[in-house]
Amino acid sequence: MQRHHYTASALLFAGLIVSVIASREFLSMYAPDPVFPSDHCSSQRMLSDYSSGIRGTAGDTPVYIFDSGEPGATILLLGGTHPNETAGSIAATIVTENARPVKGRLIVVPQACASGFTATDPLEGFPTHFTLTTKSGERTFRFGSRGGNPIHQWPDPLVYRHYPSGQQLSGLESRNLNRSYPGKEDGTFMQQVGHAFVRLIEQEKVDVAFDLHEAAPEVMIINAIITHEKGNDIAANAVLNLEFEDLKYSLEISPKNFHGLSHREWGDATPVIPFLMETSNPIQGRLRGVTNEALILEGNDPFYRTAAELGNVRITYEKEGEPLSLRVARHLQGFRTLVAAFNEQFPEKSVLVEGIPDYQAVLQQGAGSFLK
Numbered sequence: 001m002q003r004h005h006y007t008a009s010a011l012l013f014a015g016l017i018v019s020v021i022a023s024r025e026f027l028s029m030y031a032p033d034p035v036f037p038s039d040h041c042s043s044q045r046m047l048s049d050y051s052s053g054i055r056g057t058a059g060d061t062p063v064y065i066f067d068s069g070e071p072g073a074t075i076l077l078l079g080g081t082h083p084n085e086t087a088g089s090i091a092a093t094i095v096t097e098n099a100r101p102v103k104g105r106l107i108v109v110p111q112a113c114a115s116g117f118t119a120t121d122p123l124e125g126f127p128t129h130f131t132l133t134t135k136s137g138e139r140t141f142r143f144g145s146r147g148g149n150p151i152h153q154w155p156d157p158l159v160y161r162h163y164p165s166g167q168q169l170s171g172l173e174s175r176n177l178n179r180s181y182p183g184k185e186d187g188t189f190m191q192q193v194g195h196a197f198v199r200l201i202e203q204e205k206v207d208v209a210f211d212l213h214e215a216a217p218e219v220m221i222i223n224a225i226i227t228h229e230k231g232n233d234i235a236a237n238a239v240l241n242l243e244f245e246d247l248k249y250s251l252e253i254s255p256k257n258f259h260g261l262s263h264r265e266w267g268d269a270t271p272v273i274p275f276l277m278e279t280s281n282p283i284q285g286r287l288r289g290v291t292n293e294a295l296i297l298e299g300n301d302p303f304y305r306t307a308a309e310l311g312n313v314r315i316t317y318e319k320e321g322e323p324l325s326l327r328v329a330r331h332l333q334g335f336r337t338l339v340a341a342f343n344e345q346f347p348e349k350s351v352l353v354e355g356i357p358d359y360q361a362v363l364q365q366g367a368g369s370f371l372k
């Protein structure tokens with residue numbers, strides 16, 4: 001009898017230790033990743049300044065505004081719509097920390113889906129954090145999940161019905177910010193976040209907006225620029241110019257009947273011209289093997305290399321994989337080239353932002369060296 005007591009106490013104690021360790025790891029994901037905006041940041045607001053319903057919730061997130069004081073268009077750049085698509089939020093963070101506006105205005109939100117940065121997707125074995133080496137030391141960022149944290153919106157419905165189209169999607173998508181536009185002021189948590197972004201676009205009179213993503217190498221839309229039909233000419237021009245630099249981007253037109261996405265709903269609901277860009281990220285793929293921090297940073301997975309050699313993935317998977325610096329460099333170059341193409345089409349509204357590192361610089365020096 002006595003032995004049973006010892007066993008029970010030992011198990012209870014072991015359980016306590018495991019839960020202390022696990023809860024520390026869970027709680028570490030609530031510590032925000034610091035962002036150090038450049039000296040040219042003219043004001044910092046919060047997303048809830050545009051729609052007060054999300055104030056004080058896990059959906060609120062910083063908004064960095066760079067106003068040159070000179071006339072020109074207003075550009076919005078979002079990273080972290082899907083937090084586990086690391087190149088998007090890191091590219092937007094680099095822009096925030098280096099931007100020097102010369103004409104027009106730039107607004108950056110490096111972590112658009114703040115809730116999704118507080119958890120990782122279950123059953124995927126994802127690391128919670130990754131570390132980049134900057135010129136003055138190391139900096140750690142959260143990896144996050146595709147959708148919002150289920151703690152902030154629970155439970156998932158069996159079927160998610162998009163508002164206002166009524167289009168039906170898998171219940172999981174109810175926590176996906178990029179299925180929640182144009183949003184709803186008194187809707188679900190994620191619809192309220194989506195609504196706040198549409199209000200930001202309206203109130204700030206944004207002319208062009210960018211949403212930075214990544215996808216698994218086996219996904220069809222990879223290394224792509226997806227445009228609302230309003231931006232067809234700008235996107236086509238940019239894809240050609242990128243081709244001259246030996247950078248291949250496929251041009252995809254946003255389907256009119258696929259609802260909830262930024263490149264569709266922002267463009268339909270407001271005067272903005274929206275673009276969404278995708279790079280190729282092996283850690284999101286189903287073919288991947290060992291899932292660790294190195295895979296986030298180096299994007300080098302032997303199974304994807306084999307798949308590429310067999311011609312089974314659409315992108316050319318270089319020998320060295322798809323490292324974060326390459327993915328960030330592509331996002332920054334795509335952004336820069338699309339802005340230039342916008343300026344060509346609307347010279348009277350042209351916008352100029354200096355300080356954003358170019359493709360070769362990011363590739364050669366690494367994304368971390370452009371972070372403070």
Ligand SMILES: [Zn+2]
Nearest residue numbers: 082085213214
């Ligand atoms: Zn995405």
